[in-house]
Amino acid sequence: MRQLIWLRSDLRVHDNRALHAALAAGPTLAVYLITPGQWCAHDDAPCKIDFWLRNLTELRLQLNALNVPLLIRQAERWDAAPAVLAELCQTHGIGCVQVNDEYGLNEAARDQAVADRLAAQGVGFRRHLDQLLFAPGSLLTRSGGYFKVFSQFRKVAHARLHDALPDCLPRPQPQAPLAVEGDSLPDSVAGFARPNETLRQLWLAGEGHALDRLQRFVDEHLADYDRCRDLPALPGTSQLSPYLAAGVLSPRQCLHAALRANQGEFASGQPGAVAWINELLWREFYKHVLVGFPRVSRHRAFRPETEALPWRDAPGELAAWQAGRTGFPLIDAAMRQLAATGWMHNRLRMLVAMFLSKNLLIDWRAGERFFMGQLIDGDLAANNGGWQWSASTGTDAVPYFRLFNPISQSRRFDPYGRFIRHWLPELAHLDNRAIHEPAALGGLFGAPNYPRPLVDLSASRARALAAFRDLPSRETDHE
Known part of the structure; x- marks a missing residue:
């Protein structure tokens, strides 16, 4: 049964849950939707769109090495995604679409609409936990609600990580070649001006650069992170947030790198490592808040x-x-x-x-x-x-x-x-x-x-x- 991985904010081949599941289930194709109207509605920055397109170009090379063709489709806004993906599944005989979960009201509505449309034509839709360490709803207060205080959230997260540390999946093995040609990628998208080359060189695209940056940070700056992170004139922070936002790195890769440098400890050992792991958990906390309190997706104050x-x-x-x-x-x-x-x-x-x-x-x-x-x-x-x-x-x-x-x-x-x-x-x-x-x-x-x-x-x-x-x-x- 042919599989389709619908790429979103998961632009990598290492430790990609949906990609691994798809390749394990059958011959796999990949698709990315160009959605300029949605990007405009979400106020996405031109430099961000350029960065994602550059990472897609690098990802295409990695997928080619796995014999996974990358298809590019246009859907002006997410409400067009169900029809576009349904047509693609019909054309290529897809039995199941595999995705890594995204969070927010619009994202949830989009995925449900796609799942319903595909179900009507007998195509499965399987979600995976990827951009978080814990599924939203799996870390709750004693009364069963989502946490509102980070220190309490962190305490429970530490306990869970001690009990079961999420693993990092390796780069998958190549599949047999498919008789499907991948599509070319656009250099730019109308409405999103290409940033200057100086900015682009600050943020080189691809998993290789992201992993190198992670390792350099761990080797050279992690130990001093707690002392230097507040000094903007120093290179005291990881500057990995663009790669995490695009899914070029996973939070598991970051966590494992920090733990290797800190003898496996979350809350003791190097103060720099502990402080940086806390920042990874703040990122996690805000994603859980987004799901647990949908009003923040509606431009409403939490309080x-x-x-x-x-x-x-x-x-x-x-x-x-x-x-x-x-x-x-x-x-x-x-x-x-x-x-x-x-x-x-x-x-x-x-x-x-x-x-x-x-x-x-x-x-x-x-x-x-x-x-x-x-x-x-x-x-x-x-x-x-x-x-x-x-x-x-x-x-x-x-x-x-x-x-x-x-x-x-x-x-x-x-x-x-x-x-x-x-x-x-x-x-x-x-x-x-x-x-x-x-x-x-x-x-x-x-x-x-x-x-x-x-x-x-x-x-x-x-x-x-x-x-x-x-x-x-x-x-x-x-x-």
Whole structure:
């Protein structure tokens, strides 16, 4: 019985659950759907689409070596997927479509519609757990609900991993050649401009590059991760998020690499390894939240009472934030890093999100959407979870009265101004003290071409605290 693996966010041959299952069940073909209308609806960044297409090109070579032809089909939006896949199954005599699960309301509705359409013509539809360590719904509180607090989720996850560590599947063996020709891949998709070559070279495509980057991080930076991860001028983070978002790496591969370096320990041993494994579990946690609390897929706050916050309509301030022209150097350097690379250091993601949602009191959803339109690692669960955490509207969020001060954060995490000087060359001449607050020098002696601060930090903090205090009620359930 012929099998079809429908590739989505799983662009690899190693440790690919659906690919292994398909090849074990019968002669296998692969398909990828080009869905530009859906990508637009989800605000996917042009650099992300380019990265995925480049990884598809590399994946095609790997599939060719396995004698698995890769077919490319067009479906403007996901509502066209059932008809496209049904026609493909009929043409090639497919008995079962194998997929790795994706999460979110739209993804679930799409897969159910495809499964129903295929069932009507006698074709199976089999789902696999792949982009997570644990299936959503398998880690629950004692009362049977999804976790809302990360530390409790992590405790149960650690216990489960000690009981049964998920294995990594090897590269499958080639199948006998099929008399089916694969399709050529587009270099680009209309509506998604190709990024410049400098950005593309930052994020080389293919499993080989992803695995090399993982190993270099483990060998050179994992031990110091807990000390260096908050310093944006240093290469202290893995920068593997684009590869995880596209499924070029699996979370199991990352976990096993960390455990090999830490003698198999999750919560003890190297502090750097423990901290990085926690970040993998944060990624896992937000995916579970996406399934357990569907309202976050509907652009709703996790904490319903925060929907009453009096968000400001300030398009000029939003535009200044987007352009990296707020007058706060670390904020602006971070936004320019995002524009140039499609990626932003994690601590800076929290800082710029908190500045927008609290100091400017602009709806976090405006920032969430802007980030998705820029990020090469754009992922609904991680992006939404991070924004709602920073805005104090989400699960296990930072307390509403906590605001990162961008000047003190700058002095603490970029003390010599190296990150700022790299992205804001107009401030490079300032000394290590002045570079964090050029406005204190005055325009004539400081940086006349750099904008004045967009807001007064003390006044904007007071405004944000008053907005939260005036909410009719605050959720106290922390199950």
